[in-house]
Every structure is written in C-alpha cells, then in structure tokens.
Amino acid sequence: MIVVNTDFIPGMRVVELRGLVQGNTVRAKHVGRDIAAGFKNLVGGELKAYTELLTEARRQAIERMLQQANQLGANAVLNVRFSTSSVIQGAAELYAYGTAAIVQPEGGAGDAPPEGAIGAARPLRQEPGRES
Amino acid sequence: MRVEWLVAALPLLVFLLGYLAGKWVERRHLRSLDVRESDLSPIRFHAIPLPSGEKAFIGAHMVAGEAVIVCDPFKRLAMQLKLLIGGEILGVERVVQRARREATVRMLEQARALGAREVVNVRYATSNILGMSRQTKRIGGVICAYGTALIEAGGPEGWVQP
Numbered sequence: 019m020i021v022v023n024t025d026f027i028p029g030m031r032v033v034e035l036r037g038l039v040q041g042n043t044v045r046a047k048h049v050g051r052d053i054a055a056g057f058k059n060l061v062g063g064e065l066k067a068y069t070e071l072l073t074e075a076r077r078q079a080i081e082r083m084l085q086q087a088n089q090l091g092a093n094a095v096l097n098v099r100f101s102t103s104s105v106i107q108g109a110a111e112l113y114a115y116g117t118a119a120i121v122q123p124e125g126g127a128g129d130a131p132p133e134g135a136i137g138a139a140r141p142l143r144q145e146p147g148r149e150s
Numbered sequence: 151m152r153v154e155w156l157v158a159a160l161p162l163l164v165f166l167l168g169y170l171a172g173k174w175v176e177r178r179h180l181r182s183l184d185v186r187e188s189d190l191s192p193i194r195f196h197a198i199p200l201p202s203g204e205k206a207f208i209g210a211h212m213v214a215g216e217a218v219i220v221c222d223p224f225k226r227l228a229m230q231l232k233l234l235i236g237g238e239i240l241g242v243e244r245v246v247q248r249a250r251r252e253a254t255v256r257m258l259e260q261a262r263a264l265g266a267r268e269v270v271n272v273r274y275a276t277s278n279i280l281g282m283s284r285q286t287k288r289i290g291g292v293i294c295a296y297g298t299a300l301i302e303a304g305g306p307e308g309w310v311q312p
Contacts, residue, residue: 020211021211021212022210022212023212023270023271023273023296024210024270024271024298025199026199027209027210028201028207028209028210028301029207029208029209055288058220059220059223059288060164060167060168060171060222060223061167061168061175061222062168062176062219062220062221062222062225063175063176063179063219064179064217064218064220064252065220065288065290068218068280068292069216069217071279072216072292072294073216098212099273100273100275100294100296101275102275102276102277102278103278104278112277
C-alpha cells in the first residue's frame with residue numbers, strides 16, 4: 019500500500035479513484051505519564067510522553083485509513099492530510115484522510131521512467147457507469 | 151525568621167530555576183538542532199507538490215515527524231505579563247519555533263532512512279493535546295510535520311516501494 023502526501027506517485031499511473039478514505043483516533047494520556055510530564059514543566063523542554071502519544075495517534079489514524087482503502091480494493095492512498103479537533107474538554111482527535119486509488123506502474127517494464135513523467139498531469143481514466 | 155524567608159522566596163527560586171534551567175535546555179536543544187540540520191542539509195524539502203529538479207524518481211512515501219515542547223515557568227510568567235501589556239511574546243514564539251524545527255528534522259530523518267533526497271508537499275499541523283491535562287499550565291508547541299519523500303532512480307540498492 020503506497021501512502022503519499024501528493025496527488026502523484028513517480029513512475030506510477032492512476033488507473034481509478036476509489037473515493038475518500040479516512041481514519042481517526044481520540045486519545046487520552048496516561049495519568050502517571052501526565053504527572054511525570056508535570057516535572058518536566060519545571061524546566062521546559064520536550065515532553066517525550068506527549069510526542070509518543072502524538073506519534074501513536076498518527077500511526078493508528080493512518081492504519082485505519084489504510085484498512086478502509088484495503089476494503090475498497092485500492093493499492094495506494096493519495097493526497098493524505100491531517101486534521102485535529104477538540105471534541106470534548108480534555109481530549110483531542112487526530113483525523114487522517116486521503117483519496118484511495120488504484121495505481122499501475124507507468125509504461126512497460128523499462129528501467130527509466132518515461133520522459134515527461136515528472137510533474138506531468140497524470141492520465142486519469144474512470145470506468146463508465148461506476149459509482150464513486 | 152529564616153524559615154519564613156525561605157518559604158517566601160520559594161516561588162522566586164522556582165522562577166530562577168525555570169529561567170536558568172530553561173535557558174540551558176534551550177541552548178542545548180538549539181545546538182543539537184543546528185548539528186542535525188546541517189547533517190540533513192543534502193535533503194531538499196519544500197511545500198509545493200512538485201519535485202524541484204528534472205531528476206527521475208522511482209518511488210514515493212509519506213514521512214512525518216512530531217514534537218511537543220513546553221515552556222518553563224519563567225517563560226510562562228513573561229507570557230502572563232505580555233498578556234497585560236500586549237506585544238510579541240518572544241519566549242513562546244521561540245519554543246514553538248523549536249518544536250517546528252524538531253518536527254521537521256525528525257521528518258527528514260525518516261526520509262533519510264528511506265534513502266530519499268527530496269521531500270515535497272511539506273505541511274505542518276498542530277493539535278490541542280496540551281489542553282488535555284487538568285492543570286492547563288502547559289504552554290508550548292505541538293507540531294506535526296509531514297510530507298512525501300521522493301526516491302531517485304539510481305538511489306539506494308535494492309530499494310523496494312514501501
């Protein structure tokens with residue numbers, strides 16, 4: 019499963035778009051780690067526990083997004099973005115969303131990517147009659 | 151008499167500790183950032199979704215880095231004063247900028263682990279997790295930097311698209 023932030027993948031051609039896929043997670047902090055972070059507050063600096071929380075939340079949100087993409091039969095997720103929201107007092111949600119797509123290697127089984135492939139508009143073909 | 155003075159001086163000691171320790175921690179972090187940034191300087195990154203040159207790329211993968219950095223009590227006190235008189239809050243600004251640089255460096259380290267030399271479409275996101283603690287005495291920068299690492303043709307041997 020290819021996951022990218024852009025709307026193109028070098029050397030690949032988008033065959034079909036499978037729609038928006040998303041994953042989110044709402045996480046709370048362990049109380050003990052919160053107290054330990056309180057000590058760190060005395061001198062400033064990085065709160066590693068919170069950084070790990072953020073990393074875990076991001077990883078889980080992306081994993082759920084990829085699960086959805088798998089269910090749709092896609093092999094790549096394009097244009098991934100993150101968004102956060104404060105859903106209730108004291109909790110924050112991390113939301114990852116992107117566009118699931120089926121991609122194919124461009125051209126034949128050649129070594130070099132075709133000319134004009136970089137940054138060029140991708141040929142986009144949607145099967146007629148398919149619901150998005 | 152002396153015990154009373156010590157108790158009265160305790161908040162001042164906390165702020166003095168915050169000021170000195172905070173400055174030391176900040177200086178050490180900035181030095182570490184300088185070293186790591188110059189180490190990662192061959193990796194180009196920018197905010198548009200197109201590669202910067204005419205190179206041939208064979209693959210891409212999303213990379214991300216996070217950092218959560220808080221202010222010490224002295225910076226928080228300075229911020230409270232600035233909230234009264236108005237103006238730029240330099241202490242908090244420096245902390246958030248450090249968090250941004252740290253998140254960027256971690257993203258570039260992930261890109262380097264993939265063997266990439268270019269990261270495109272870099273975006274920055276923040277989060278409200280510092281407001282999660284009951285105390286709400288945490289002021290700082292929570293930054294997530296993410297982008298797409300592009301791997302060049304003729305890059306690392308035996309590279310496989312993740």
